[in-house]
Amino acid sequence: MKTYQIPVPTFDLDHTLRCGQVFRWRESKDGWIDIVIKAKQEGDVLIVKSNLDMEDVMSYFRLSDDLDDIYKHISKDEVMNEAIARYRGMRLIRQEPWECLISYLCSINNRIPQIERMIQNLSTYFGEEICDGFYSFPSPERLAEATRSELEKCKLGFRVDWILGIAKKVCDGELILNQLRNLDYQNAKEMLMKIDGVGHKVADCVLLYSLDKLEAFPVDVHIRRLTQREYFQNQEVSDEIIREWAKGYFGDYAGYAQQYLFYYERSRGGKR
DNA sequence: AGCCAGGTTGCGG
DNA sequence: CCGCAACATGGC
Numbered sequence: 001m002k003t004y005q006i007p008v009p010t011f012d013l014d015h016t017l018r019c020g021q022v023f024r025w026r027e028s029k030d031g032w033i034d035i036v037i038k039a040k041q042e043g044d045v046l047i048v049k050s051n052l053d054m055e056d057v058m059s060y061f062r063l064s065d066d067l068d069d070i071y072k073h074i075s076k077d078e079v080m081n082e083a084i085a086r087y088r089g090m091r092l093i094r095q096e097p098w099e100c101l102i103s104y105l106c107s108i109n110n111r112i113p114q115i116e117r118m119i120q121n122l123s124t125y126f127g128e129e130i131c132d133g134f135y136s137f138p139s140p141e142r143l144a145e146a147t148r149s150e151l152e153k154c155k156l157g158f159r160v161d162w163i164l165g166i167a168k169k170v171c172d173g174e175l176i177l178n179q180l181r182n183l184d185y186q187n188a189k190e191m192l193m194k195i196d197g198v199g200h201k202v203a204d205c206v207l208l209y210s211l212d213k214l215e216a217f218p219v220d221v222h223i224r225r226l227t228q229r230e231y232f233q234n235q236e237v238s239d240e241i242i243r244e245w246a247k248g249y250f251g252d253y254a255g256y257a258q259q260y261l262f263y264y265e266r267s268r269g270g271k272r
Numbered sequence: 273a274g275c276c277a278g279g280t281t282g283c284g285g
Numbered sequence: 286c287c288g289c290a291a292c293a294t295g296g297c
Contacts, residue, residue, distance in 0.1 A: 109293090109294095110294080110295095111295080113295090113296090117295095118294095155294065156293080157292075157293030158291090158292040158293050159292095240286095
Protein backbone atom coordinates (compact mmCIF):
# COMPACT_ATOMS: atom_id res chain seq x y z
CA MET A 1 0.00 0.00 0.00
CA LYS A 2 1.45 3.31 -1.09
CA THR A 3 0.30 6.70 0.06
CA TYR A 4 0.06 9.70 -2.21
CA GLN A 5 -0.59 13.30 -1.33
CA ILE A 6 -1.70 14.96 -4.52
CA PRO A 7 -2.23 18.72 -4.78
CA VAL A 8 -5.54 19.33 -6.50
CA PRO A 9 -6.46 22.87 -7.55
CA THR A 10 -10.11 22.38 -8.55
CA PHE A 11 -11.37 19.17 -7.10
CA ASP A 12 -14.12 17.96 -4.79
CA LEU A 13 -13.87 14.30 -3.84
CA ASP A 14 -17.27 14.13 -2.16
CA HIS A 15 -19.18 15.49 -5.15
CA THR A 16 -17.11 13.35 -7.49
CA LEU A 17 -18.01 10.14 -5.68
CA ARG A 18 -21.59 11.07 -4.74
CA CYS A 19 -22.84 12.29 -8.10
CA GLY A 20 -23.97 8.86 -9.22
CA GLN A 21 -21.31 7.90 -11.75
CA VAL A 22 -19.65 5.14 -9.70
CA PHE A 23 -21.30 2.43 -7.66
CA ARG A 24 -18.72 0.78 -5.44
CA TRP A 25 -17.23 3.57 -3.34
CA ARG A 26 -18.34 3.70 0.30
CA GLU A 27 -17.94 6.53 2.75
CA SER A 28 -16.45 5.66 6.13
CA LYS A 29 -15.42 7.58 9.22
CA ASP A 30 -12.05 8.23 7.66
CA GLY A 31 -12.73 9.06 4.03
CA TRP A 32 -13.82 6.95 1.08
CA ILE A 33 -13.02 3.35 0.25
CA ASP A 34 -13.27 1.23 -2.87
CA ILE A 35 -11.88 -2.26 -3.20
CA VAL A 36 -8.25 -1.31 -3.71
CA ILE A 37 -8.26 2.42 -3.04
CA LYS A 38 -8.77 4.61 -0.03
CA ALA A 39 -9.18 8.32 -0.59
CA LYS A 40 -9.86 11.44 1.37
CA GLN A 41 -9.47 15.12 0.75
CA GLU A 42 -7.97 17.70 3.07
CA GLY A 43 -8.30 21.13 1.56
CA ASP A 44 -6.41 21.23 -1.71
CA VAL A 45 -4.74 17.87 -1.14
CA LEU A 46 -6.07 14.49 -2.21
CA ILE A 47 -4.73 11.70 -0.03
CA VAL A 48 -4.82 8.26 -1.58
CA LYS A 49 -3.73 4.88 -0.25
CA SER A 50 -3.49 2.25 -2.95
CA ASN A 51 -1.32 -0.23 -4.76
CA LEU A 52 -1.90 1.70 -7.95
CA ASP A 53 0.78 3.91 -9.40
CA MET A 54 0.44 7.63 -8.94
CA GLU A 55 -0.26 8.17 -12.62
CA ASP A 56 -3.10 5.65 -12.53
CA VAL A 57 -4.67 7.49 -9.62
CA MET A 58 -4.32 10.79 -11.49
CA SER A 59 -5.86 9.18 -14.54
CA TYR A 60 -8.72 7.61 -12.59
CA PHE A 61 -9.79 10.92 -11.09
CA ARG A 62 -9.11 12.75 -14.36
CA LEU A 63 -6.96 15.25 -12.50
CA SER A 64 -5.49 16.47 -15.77
CA ASP A 65 -8.83 17.70 -17.05
CA ASP A 66 -8.76 21.49 -17.11
CA LEU A 67 -11.97 22.05 -15.20
CA ASP A 68 -11.89 25.82 -15.43
CA ASP A 69 -11.60 25.60 -19.18
CA ILE A 70 -14.44 23.07 -19.27
CA TYR A 71 -16.60 25.42 -17.19
CA LYS A 72 -15.96 28.16 -19.72
CA HIS A 73 -17.30 25.92 -22.46
CA ILE A 74 -20.46 24.75 -20.71
CA SER A 75 -21.48 27.84 -18.71
CA LYS A 76 -24.29 28.74 -21.07
CA ASP A 77 -27.10 29.76 -18.75
CA GLU A 78 -28.30 30.19 -15.18
CA VAL A 79 -29.26 26.56 -14.66
CA MET A 80 -25.84 25.33 -15.66
CA ASN A 81 -24.11 28.06 -13.67
CA GLU A 82 -26.07 27.13 -10.57
CA ALA A 83 -25.13 23.47 -10.97
CA ILE A 84 -21.47 24.41 -11.38
CA ALA A 85 -21.59 26.73 -8.39
CA ARG A 86 -23.01 23.95 -6.26
CA TYR A 87 -20.72 21.17 -7.36
CA ARG A 88 -17.54 23.02 -8.30
CA GLY A 89 -14.65 20.58 -8.37
CA MET A 90 -16.73 17.57 -9.35
CA ARG A 91 -14.85 15.53 -11.94
CA LEU A 92 -15.79 12.69 -14.18
CA ILE A 93 -14.04 9.45 -13.31
CA ARG A 94 -12.21 7.30 -15.83
CA GLN A 95 -13.66 3.87 -15.15
CA GLU A 96 -12.57 0.47 -16.39
CA PRO A 97 -14.73 -0.25 -19.47
CA TRP A 98 -15.81 -3.82 -18.70
CA GLU A 99 -17.03 -3.00 -15.20
CA CYS A 100 -18.57 0.21 -16.51
CA LEU A 101 -20.53 -1.58 -19.21
CA ILE A 102 -21.94 -4.21 -16.86
CA SER A 103 -22.69 -1.57 -14.23
CA TYR A 104 -24.73 0.53 -16.62
CA LEU A 105 -26.54 -2.52 -17.92
CA CYS A 106 -27.58 -3.03 -14.32
CA SER A 107 -28.77 0.58 -14.28
CA ILE A 108 -31.46 -0.13 -16.89
CA ASN A 109 -34.90 0.70 -15.48
CA ASN A 110 -33.44 0.51 -12.00
CA ARG A 111 -32.59 2.61 -8.94
CA ILE A 112 -29.14 3.41 -7.72
CA PRO A 113 -29.27 1.45 -4.42
CA GLN A 114 -30.34 -1.64 -6.32
CA ILE A 115 -27.69 -1.13 -8.99
CA GLU A 116 -25.16 -1.05 -6.18
CA ARG A 117 -26.64 -4.22 -4.72
CA MET A 118 -26.44 -6.06 -8.05
CA ILE A 119 -22.79 -5.11 -8.50
CA GLN A 120 -22.08 -6.15 -4.93
CA ASN A 121 -23.82 -9.48 -5.55
CA LEU A 122 -21.90 -10.09 -8.77
CA SER A 123 -18.64 -9.38 -6.97
CA THR A 124 -19.24 -11.59 -3.96
CA TYR A 125 -20.58 -14.50 -6.03
CA PHE A 126 -18.14 -14.31 -8.93
CA GLY A 127 -15.30 -12.00 -7.98
CA GLU A 128 -12.13 -12.84 -6.11
CA GLU A 129 -11.66 -12.06 -2.47
CA ILE A 130 -8.99 -9.39 -2.30
CA CYS A 131 -8.95 -9.15 1.45
CA ASP A 132 -11.58 -10.21 3.95
CA GLY A 133 -14.97 -9.04 2.81
CA PHE A 134 -13.73 -7.19 -0.25
CA TYR A 135 -14.31 -8.79 -3.62
CA SER A 136 -13.07 -7.67 -7.00
CA PHE A 137 -15.46 -7.12 -9.86
CA PRO A 138 -15.76 -10.47 -11.68
CA SER A 139 -13.79 -11.10 -14.84
CA PRO A 140 -15.58 -11.67 -18.17
CA GLU A 141 -14.28 -15.25 -18.10
CA ARG A 142 -15.85 -15.99 -14.76
CA LEU A 143 -19.20 -14.51 -15.78
CA ALA A 144 -19.17 -16.24 -19.17
CA GLU A 145 -18.88 -19.65 -17.55
CA ALA A 146 -21.68 -18.94 -15.08
CA THR A 147 -25.09 -20.45 -15.70
CA ARG A 148 -28.27 -18.46 -16.02
CA SER A 149 -29.58 -19.72 -12.69
CA GLU A 150 -26.30 -18.87 -10.95
CA LEU A 151 -26.53 -15.34 -12.27
CA GLU A 152 -30.14 -15.07 -11.18
CA LYS A 153 -28.93 -15.29 -7.60
CA CYS A 154 -27.51 -11.81 -8.11
CA LYS A 155 -31.05 -10.49 -8.64
CA LEU A 156 -30.23 -9.12 -12.07
CA GLY A 157 -33.77 -9.60 -13.34
CA PHE A 158 -34.27 -9.47 -17.09
CA ARG A 159 -30.67 -8.32 -17.54
CA VAL A 160 -29.25 -11.82 -17.03
CA ASP A 161 -29.18 -12.92 -20.67
CA TRP A 162 -27.74 -9.60 -21.82
CA ILE A 163 -24.93 -9.82 -19.27
CA LEU A 164 -24.18 -13.44 -20.15
CA GLY A 165 -24.10 -12.57 -23.83
CA ILE A 166 -21.73 -9.67 -23.33
CA ALA A 167 -19.39 -11.71 -21.14
CA LYS A 168 -19.18 -14.36 -23.86
CA LYS A 169 -18.54 -11.78 -26.56
CA VAL A 170 -15.69 -10.28 -24.55
CA CYS A 171 -14.18 -13.71 -23.87
CA ASP A 172 -14.38 -14.68 -27.53
CA GLY A 173 -12.54 -11.53 -28.48
CA GLU A 174 -15.58 -10.51 -30.47
CA LEU A 175 -15.82 -7.36 -28.37
CA ILE A 176 -12.65 -5.55 -27.34
CA LEU A 177 -13.80 -2.60 -25.33
CA ASN A 178 -10.50 -0.77 -25.07
CA GLN A 179 -10.24 -0.81 -28.83
CA LEU A 180 -13.26 1.47 -29.02
CA ARG A 181 -11.12 4.16 -27.48
CA ASN A 182 -9.39 4.51 -30.84
CA LEU A 183 -12.61 5.17 -32.71
CA ASP A 184 -14.41 8.49 -32.80
CA TYR A 185 -17.56 8.97 -30.79
CA GLN A 186 -20.04 8.05 -33.52
CA ASN A 187 -18.29 4.89 -34.65
CA ALA A 188 -17.60 3.69 -31.13
CA LYS A 189 -21.26 4.23 -30.27
CA GLU A 190 -22.39 2.26 -33.31
CA MET A 191 -20.23 -0.66 -32.23
CA LEU A 192 -21.57 -0.58 -28.68
CA MET A 193 -25.18 -0.41 -29.86
CA LYS A 194 -24.78 -3.63 -31.82
CA ILE A 195 -24.62 -5.36 -28.44
CA ASP A 196 -27.88 -6.83 -27.24
CA GLY A 197 -29.04 -4.79 -24.24
CA VAL A 198 -27.10 -1.67 -25.17
CA GLY A 199 -29.14 1.26 -26.43
CA HIS A 200 -28.34 4.97 -26.69
CA LYS A 201 -28.24 5.58 -22.95
CA VAL A 202 -25.97 2.73 -21.88
CA ALA A 203 -23.71 3.29 -24.88
CA ASP A 204 -23.32 6.97 -24.00
CA CYS A 205 -22.57 6.12 -20.38
CA VAL A 206 -19.83 3.68 -21.34
CA LEU A 207 -18.39 6.17 -23.83
CA LEU A 208 -18.41 9.00 -21.33
CA TYR A 209 -17.33 7.20 -18.17
CA SER A 210 -14.81 4.76 -19.54
CA LEU A 211 -13.81 5.56 -23.12
CA ASP A 212 -12.95 9.25 -22.92
CA LYS A 213 -15.75 10.48 -25.17
CA LEU A 214 -16.55 13.68 -23.30
CA GLU A 215 -19.10 14.76 -25.90
CA ALA A 216 -21.38 11.84 -24.96
CA PHE A 217 -24.59 13.08 -23.32
CA PRO A 218 -26.49 10.18 -21.76
CA VAL A 219 -30.23 10.91 -21.68
CA ASP A 220 -32.04 9.23 -18.82
CA VAL A 221 -35.30 10.07 -17.03
CA HIS A 222 -33.72 12.78 -14.91
CA ILE A 223 -31.89 14.50 -17.75
CA ARG A 224 -35.00 14.23 -19.91
CA ARG A 225 -37.16 15.82 -17.20
CA LEU A 226 -34.70 18.63 -16.52
CA THR A 227 -34.01 19.37 -20.16
CA GLN A 228 -37.65 19.52 -21.17
CA ARG A 229 -38.47 21.72 -18.19
CA GLU A 230 -35.54 24.12 -18.34
CA TYR A 231 -34.68 24.23 -22.04
CA PHE A 232 -37.82 23.23 -23.96
CA GLN A 233 -40.58 25.11 -22.10
CA ASN A 234 -42.01 21.84 -20.78
CA GLN A 235 -42.47 20.50 -24.30
CA GLU A 236 -42.18 16.76 -24.66
CA VAL A 237 -39.33 16.19 -27.06
CA SER A 238 -37.67 12.95 -28.12
CA ASP A 239 -34.36 11.77 -26.71
CA GLU A 240 -32.85 12.17 -30.16
CA ILE A 241 -33.80 15.86 -30.15
CA ILE A 242 -32.27 16.23 -26.68
CA ARG A 243 -29.01 14.59 -27.71
CA GLU A 244 -28.72 16.76 -30.81
CA TRP A 245 -29.56 19.86 -28.82
CA ALA A 246 -26.93 19.05 -26.17
CA LYS A 247 -24.28 18.51 -28.80
CA GLY A 248 -24.90 21.90 -30.36
CA TYR A 249 -25.48 23.74 -27.09
CA PHE A 250 -22.72 22.39 -24.84
CA GLY A 251 -20.30 21.17 -27.50
CA ASP A 252 -17.30 18.94 -26.90
CA TYR A 253 -17.77 18.82 -23.12
CA ALA A 254 -21.48 18.00 -23.16
CA GLY A 255 -20.73 14.96 -21.02
CA TYR A 256 -19.44 17.12 -18.19
CA ALA A 257 -22.55 19.30 -18.50
CA GLN A 258 -24.68 16.17 -18.31
CA GLN A 259 -23.07 15.03 -15.06
CA TYR A 260 -23.57 18.39 -13.39
CA LEU A 261 -27.19 18.57 -14.56
CA PHE A 262 -27.85 14.98 -13.54
CA TYR A 263 -26.59 15.52 -10.01
CA TYR A 264 -28.37 18.87 -9.82
CA GLU A 265 -31.69 17.40 -10.90
CA ARG A 266 -31.44 14.36 -8.67
CA SER A 267 -30.61 16.31 -5.54
CA ARG A 268 -33.29 18.95 -5.90
CA GLY A 269 -35.68 16.67 -4.05
CA GLY A 270 -38.75 18.54 -2.94
CA LYS A 271 -37.41 21.92 -4.02
CA ARG A 272 -39.74 23.15 -6.74
C1' DA B 273 -52.20 -1.94 -5.09
C1' DG B 274 -50.01 0.48 -8.42
C1' DC B 275 -46.30 3.28 -9.99
C1' DC B 276 -41.60 4.15 -10.73
C1' DA B 277 -36.58 3.45 -11.28
C1' DG B 278 -29.62 6.52 -14.71
C1' DG B 279 -33.87 1.60 -20.61
C1' DT B 280 -34.09 -1.80 -24.31
C1' DT B 281 -36.44 -4.58 -27.40
C1' DG B 282 -39.82 -6.01 -30.61
C1' DC B 283 -44.03 -4.98 -32.38
C1' DG B 284 -47.63 -2.36 -35.08
C1' DG B 285 -48.62 1.93 -37.33
C1' DC C 286 -39.46 7.13 -38.01
C1' DC C 287 -43.00 7.05 -34.11
C1' DG C 288 -45.41 5.26 -29.82
C1' DC C 289 -46.30 1.29 -26.82
C1' DA C 290 -46.04 -2.80 -23.59
C1' DA C 291 -43.29 -6.18 -21.44
C1' DC C 292 -39.38 -7.16 -18.96
C1' DA C 293 -37.41 -8.62 -12.96
C1' DT C 294 -36.90 -6.60 -8.80
C1' DG C 295 -37.84 -3.84 -4.85
C1' DG C 296 -39.28 0.50 -2.36
C1' DC C 297 -42.76 3.61 -1.26
